[in-house]
Amino acid sequence: MSPEVRQLFADIAALPPDERVRELDRRSPDAAVRREVELLLTADALTDSRIEGPIRRAATDLAATSVPLRLGAWRTVSLLGQGGLGFVYKAERCDGTVEQTAAIKLLYRGLETQELLNRFQRERSILARLSHGRAVLCMELGDAACAIASADRSLTVIRA
């Protein structure tokens, strides 16, 4: 999107509807820019149910029907919860070595910003130093962020 369209949309959308045409006339952008901004303003006023609703329902459907995600030596068993950063699954070890249950936290794709990865690294370092009976233990590292696990209160963080 051109900077001109971007700026004009921001300025005009901030105005009450009845002042928009006058302001557009005053700014007199070229016809193509004006057309683009008008289309955007029309769309801005629409209530479109085809974005958030379907995505939410599909995510719920996926959580209810999805089967084992295989993540390294782990296989998910069920979805425990969903937060702002990702899904948390109950998982078990499936590499035939030992029986073990863990919780796996899977970051949503697109969230692997350096800032978030650093945050998980810090969280992991802190957890790695704790040995309190009720604290989560760091057991395994994921390829991108980190994996943290303990008997039943474990946590793995891997890029989705």
Place this chain on the structure above:
Amino acid sequence: MRGILVDHARARGAEKRGGGAVLPLTKPGSAIAPAKELGLESILDVHNAMTALEVSDPHLARLLEMRFFAGMTAEDAAAALNLSVHAVRHDLRLGQAWLKKELAK
């Protein structure tokens, strides 16, 4: 997350057409709603529009992905991208208008 949902929508679509292309991460569930009711076609429409936006305006595409597919608030996205909440709100409004415009075509 978007990739996962799109794969899921496609697999459910294939299932509805008689199967054949079921993806490894999904399987037919028992008590699940029909694909149409879930609006899975809409997910593919949104995905296609976003794929085009990724080429023309990667920043807006990323924000929309965070907002809609990752369920992040403007505050979450601003913190993750190290931007002001104000700037993110502005861009989200523009991005949503663009997406609605594309979906209305």
